[in-house]
Amino acid sequence: MILMVGGEKGGVGKTTLATHLAVARKEAGRSVVLVDADSQGTASTWSDARKEHADVPQLPCVTLRGGKVHVELKELARHYDDIVVDTGGADSQEFRSAMLAADTLLMPLRPGSFDFWTLLKMQEVIAMAEGFNDKLQAVVCLSQVPPTASDRARREAMDVLAEMPRFRLLNCMTVFRAAFNHSAGEGLTVGEMPRRDPKACSEIAFLHDELFVGAA
Ligand SMILES: Nc1ncnc2c1ncn2[C@@H]1O[C@H](COP(=O)(O)OP(=O)(O)O)[C@@H](O)[C@H]1O
């Protein structure tokens, strides 16, 4: 499967989810490549940091830039079971071209960022891509949710998305947890940290299953 993570500009958790999902696919026994298609290059930095750790499985990380990302993604798909693409905002060339090859677009959104007009714009971009790629599914995942506000965040998201059938709201969400931040700089996942945060780990497992197993 080609899964791309993108849509919102900065800081929403795109790279965090992309790196965690790539490792989760590897742990599930799949061959996987992580693609850095964001000009910020954070996935590559994460991957470089990971190479310092001899005790974790390594993943190939490929940097792709420009408007022909979809061509290279299709080629990579001949060699790997799964591709996880970290892209930037919806206005980037890489985001738009990755959508031409992706099976799934995962958009992490923070509660309160459910700006109706932004999502409307995003719907238009997705509709355009669907003209070339009819298998594309757009899913939204709440990210960095304040621990005490998860029910309210979910209700608000459901209200806004009810009028936008192109987006499917996932049941899973990630709560704001220090563990995510700590693991990022190490090139690790929350499950690979010496002090595991079991709640963070189960959020990732839930996300993985909902996307790849369809079990949630
Ligand atoms: N659920 C979370 N809880 C706490 N911190 C998080 C969470 N998700 C991401 N972060 C942190 O927020 C920052 C931005 O996340 P990142 O994945 O780099 O976002 P993006 O790729 O969308 O710019 C990073 O420092 C990351 O460690």
Ligand SMILES: [Mg+2]
């Ligand atoms: Mg990023």
